[in-house]
Amino acid sequence: MLRFTSLGSGSSGNGLVVESGTTRVLMDCGFTLADTKARLERVGLAPSQLAGIVVTHEHDDHMGGVARFALRHAIPVYLTRGSAQWLPPDFPAVLMRYVDSHTAFSIDALSVEPFPVPHDAREPVQYVFSDGASRLGVVTDLGSVTQHIVEKLSGCEALVIECNHDLDMLMEGPYPVSLKHRVSGRFGHLSNSDAGRLVSALERSRLRHLIAAHLSQQNNRPELAVRALSAGAGCEPAWIGVATQDDGFAWREA
Numbered sequence: 647m648l649r650f651t652s653l654g655s656g657s658s659g660n661g662l663v664v665e666s667g668t669t670r671v672l673m674d675c676g677f678t679l680a681d682t683k684a685r686l687e688r689v690g691l692a693p694s695q696l697a698g699i700v701v702t703h704e705h706d707d708h709m710g711g712v713a714r715f716a717l718r719h720a721i722p723v724y725l726t727r728g729s730a731q732w733l734p735p736d737f738p739a740v741l742m743r744y745v746d747s748h749t750a751f752s753i754d755a756l757s758v759e760p761f762p763v764p765h766d767a768r769e770p771v772q773y774v775f776s777d778g779a780s781r782l783g784v785v786t787d788l789g790s791v792t793q794h795i796v797e798k799l800s801g802c803e804a805l806v807i808e809c810n811h812d813l814d815m816l817m818e819g820p821y822p823v824s825l826k827h828r829v830s831g832r833f834g835h836l837s838n839s840d841a842g843r844l845v846s847a848l849e850r851s852r853l854r855h856l857i858a859a860h861l862s863q864q865n866n867r868p869e870l871a872v873r874a875l876s877a878g879a880g881c882e883p884a885w886i887g888v889a890t891q892d893d894g895f896a897w898r899e900a
């Protein structure tokens with residue numbers, strides 16, 4: 647059985663736990679040492695129960711807490727060579743595992759499939775996790791959708807998808823023009839309507855969980871993200887979950 651939960655999602659910090667049997671993997675860690683431990687406790691876990699940390703890219707909200715947490719608890723870190731350049735120079739090689747962005751690998755009972763995404767980072771990837779029976783696809787921090795991403799996320803039981811902003815709210819909001827262009831650009835972040843279009847392009851016959859993630863607190867509202875994803879999936883809005891910055895979302899079984 648594949649279970650997953652979010653420790654929090656958004657530009658102030660991200661962390662998602664995937665579990666199969668006694669194998670538990672943390673995807674990204676954008677929280678401080680103490681906050682990460684507290685957030686893990688909230689979902690019933692201790693740091694010693696993590697078999698690895700998989701990293702998507704070097705931005706602080708994803709990687710800011712990785713090195714210290716991994717060092718403190720002696721947890722291996724899986725990341726691309728591009729992301730690894732942002733580890734502190736004295737980070738021990740014994741805890742480093744390089745990820746090739748097109749090659750699946752295993753962490754105990756979990757299979758992990760990376761795939762590259764267009765984002766303004768050195769070598770960003772996102773991941774599909776599987777226990778052999780169910781698949782969870784996670785994709786945040788991407789400015790645009792490629793056919794490769796559509797293929798990777800098709801056929802999943804569970805999806806966590808970035809709904810960063812409502813384009814009108816972003817454009818009419820307080821961000822400087824240059825930042826508006828970065829966020830909405832091809833290497834920025836996915837808007838609600840981009841996310842809806844992505845979902846509509848996927849093969850969804852096995853889909854049972856669809857969760858909006860990485861919502862901007864300035865430029866989005868949960869009900870707008872939910873509306874876009876439910877339109878894309880052709881389902882009731884009540885069926886869509888939302889990952890919040892403070893609480894993420896509770897355990898789900900894929």
Ligand SMILES: [Zn+2]
Pocket residue numbers: 656657705707708787860
């Ligand atoms: Zn981010």
Ligand SMILES: [Zn+2]
Pocket residue numbers: 703705765767787
């Ligand atoms: Zn990012």
